[in-house]
Amino acid sequence: MAALASSENTADQVQAGSDIINKVPAAAACSDSTVDLMRNLDLSSTLLQAVGRLDGTRIVCSSLGRSLPIDLGKPDFMGETKSLIWTHARLFGHGQPYLVIGLGSFAGIIHRDLPLSFVDSAPGSAISTFTWSQRQPLVVRGPFQRSWLRTDLPPGTVFRSNGYLISVTRSSRYDIGSIAAVPLTDTAHFSRETAAILVPIGLAAGLMLSLLLSRFIRDFTSMPAMIRNGLKRQEFHLLYQPVIDIATGRTIGAEALLRWRRRNGEMIAPDHFIPIAEETGSIRQITRRVLELLTDDAPRLIDIAPDFHIGLNLSAADIHCPAIVRDVTAVVKHSGIKFENLLIEATERSFVDAGKAADAFRNFRSRGARIAVDDFGTGYSGLGYLAQLEVDYLKIDKLFVSTLGTGSATSQVAQRIIEIAKDLQLQVIAEGVETEDQAKMLGSLGVELAQGYYYSGPLTASALLERLRSEHHGRTRHRQLSAIAA
Ligand SMILES: Nc1nc2c(ncn2[C@@H]2O[C@@H]3COP(=O)(O)O[C@H]4[C@@H](O)[C@H](n5cnc6c(=O)[nH]c(N)nc65)O[C@@H]4COP(=O)(O)O[C@H]3[C@H]2O)c(=O)[nH]1
Numbered sequence: 001m002a003a004l005a006s007s008e009n010t011a012d013q014v015q016a017g018s019d020i021i022n023k024v025p026a027a028a029a030c031s032d033s034t035v036d037l038m039r040n041l042d043l044s045s046t047l048l049q050a051v052g053r054l055d056g057t058r059i060v061c062s063s064l065g066r067s068l069p070i071d072l073g074k075p076d077f078m079g080e081t082k083s084l085i086w087t088h089a090r091l092f093g094h095g096q097p098y099l100v101i102g103l104g105s106f107a108g109i110i111h112r113d114l115p116l117s118f119v120d121s122a123p124g125s126a127i128s129t130f131t132w133s134q135r136q137p138l139v140v141r142g143p144f145q146r147s148w149l150r151t152d153l154p155p156g157t158v159f160r161s162n163g164y165l166i167s168v169t170r171s172s173r174y175d176i177g178s179i180a181a182v183p184l185t186d187t188a189h190f191s192r193e194t195a196a197i198l199v200p201i202g203l204a205a206g207l208m209l210s211l212l213l214s215r216f217i218r219d220f221t222s223m224p225a226m227i228r229n230g231l232k233r234q235e236f237h238l239l240y241q242p243v244i245d246i247a248t249g250r251t252i253g254a255e256a257l258l259r260w261r262r263r264n265g266e267m268i269a270p271d272h273f274i275p276i277a278e279e280t281g282s283i284r285q286i287t288r289r290v291l292e293l294l295t296d297d298a299p300r301l302i303d304i305a306p307d308f309h310i311g312l313n314l315s316a317a318d319i320h321c322p323a324i325v326r327d328v329t330a331v332v333k334h335s336g337i338k339f340e341n342l343l344i345e346a347t348e349r350s351f352v353d354a355g356k357a358a359d360a361f362r363n364f365r366s367r368g369a370r371i372a373v374d375d376f377g378t379g380y381s382g383l384g385y386l387a388q389l390e391v392d393y394l395k396i397d398k399l400f401v402s403t404l405g406t407g408s409a410t411s412q413v414a415q416r417i418i419e420i421a422k423d424l425q426l427q428v429i430a431e432g433v434e435t436e437d438q439a440k441m442l443g444s445l446g447v448e449l450a451q452g453y454y455y456s457g458p459l460t461a462s463a464l465l466e467r468l469r470s471e472h473h474g475r476t477r478h479r480q481l482s483a484i485a486a
Pocket residue numbers: 241256257258269270271274290313314315374375398431432433434451452453454457458
């Protein structure tokens with residue numbers, strides 16, 4: 001489930017930081033080079049607020065500077081691997097409490113909202129990540145009840161308690177588990193029998209279960225059938241959201257975004273049906289439909305702007321399927337566009353099988369397409385994959401753009417992503433830019449490309465063509481006027 005995956009990701013970053021800091025000899029505990037090292041770790045760890053050096057229960061220096069030692073006091077408990085855990089550490093005067101995990105002389109400082117901030121949940125529902133062996137909550141959102149952490153919780157359990165339907169999953173890598181609870185009023189027709197069928201699905205279906213419990217309960221049984229029917233009835237179409245060069249305001253590309261309008265006129269958002277299609281295996285058919293639609297639309301766009309790039313979202317199942325390169329090659333062949341016009345957008349979920357992802361990316365890049373890591377920083381992997389995979393762009397998720405300059409938990413993340421991209425010589429595309437201030441801030445941080453409602457929402461192919469024509473016309477007219485003036 002998403003809460004567990006995000007917490008595992010946090011644990012990966014704590015473990016990676018601890019491996020590095022615990023190698024620094026005591027004599028250099030807070031030397032300039034150690035503080036630099038901590039800053040670099042901080043920058044590359046999207047889920048850690050800061051990292052510090054521990055001496056007993058005191059943070060003696062940290063990536064935030066060499067402030068006076070901060071005594072964290074008695075830890076709340078000790079984890080299974082002798083980690084010390086403070087669940088409500090006050091680090092900066094009367095500011096908000098942080099979760100601090102101490103491993104040897106390393107302290108990972110975690111904003112208590114961050115690991116769950118990527119997890120969608122319905123109003124009234126509760127989510128928590130907890131230490132499995134001690135049943136101690138680490139991070140909590142919503143009306144969580146300690147009594148849910150019963151001692152006999154087999155992973156994959158779904159049970160009812162105090163008016164809630166609760167699902168439990170356990171990490172296979174860390175001593176952590178997570179709980180998602182939705183009020184039974186939302187699940188009145190979600191029968192005990194259905195739950196009993198779902199239980200054996202277990203961890204592998206954790207994501208499905210979490211989605212089921214949070215937003216999609218009504219549709220669980222009918223959605224896969226509805227998708228199949230939707231495909232048969234050609235109910236899907238593409239919209240294109242312009243990607244803008246921040247400095248010039250020019251539209252240099254667009255991301256293809258799938259839309260589903262059912263026969264009865266109901267629109268179903270991709271966030272709703274794509275995860276279910278991924279879980280139930282119909283995503284490959286959906287992608288083939290996207291490729292057909294693209295084959296129809298792309299030639300008109302490329303005709304007017306030959307260097308235009310079109311962002312194509314591929315799911316993990318697409319990237320892992322050897323036929324995907326052949327499928328995309330068919331689009332290039334039948335539409336007359338070039339591979340250079342394609343930007344393959346893949347989320348970090350595709351990197352769980354890094355070998356297959358690397359093969360697919362190499363294959364696409366050798367033909368001229370470029371690769372973007374979509375929703376960078378919200379995913380499931382550490383950063384190690386960036387060294388192994390050939391990619392060209394990092395796309396900053398709208399969550400991080402929306403908090404830019406707000407002083408909230410995630411407000412520094414966009415800046416960190418930009419630093420990482422610079423270090424790795426990758427380009428950045430900022431998603432979800434909604435205001436002029438955000439665009440300016442991103443521009444001043446060195447981001448060149450952006451998309452978002454500030455520039456334009458997703459457009460039909462015809463509306464995008466119109467936009468490209470008028471930009472093209474504007475430039476031609478500008479050149480003519482300049483020539484006359486000269
Ligand atoms: N709040 C806000 N939102 C903005 C703004 N500008 C754009 N958006 C929305 O942000 C999403 C960006 O797409 P994404 O991160 O690739 O996220 C996409 C992508 O992961 C997936 N998706 C969409 N089309 C496809 C597809 O053809 N294939 C696959 N596999 N996934 C797709 O569904 C996700 C959601 O797509 P959409 O609902 O179209 O939502 C789109 C877009 O409409 C803004 O300024 N503010």
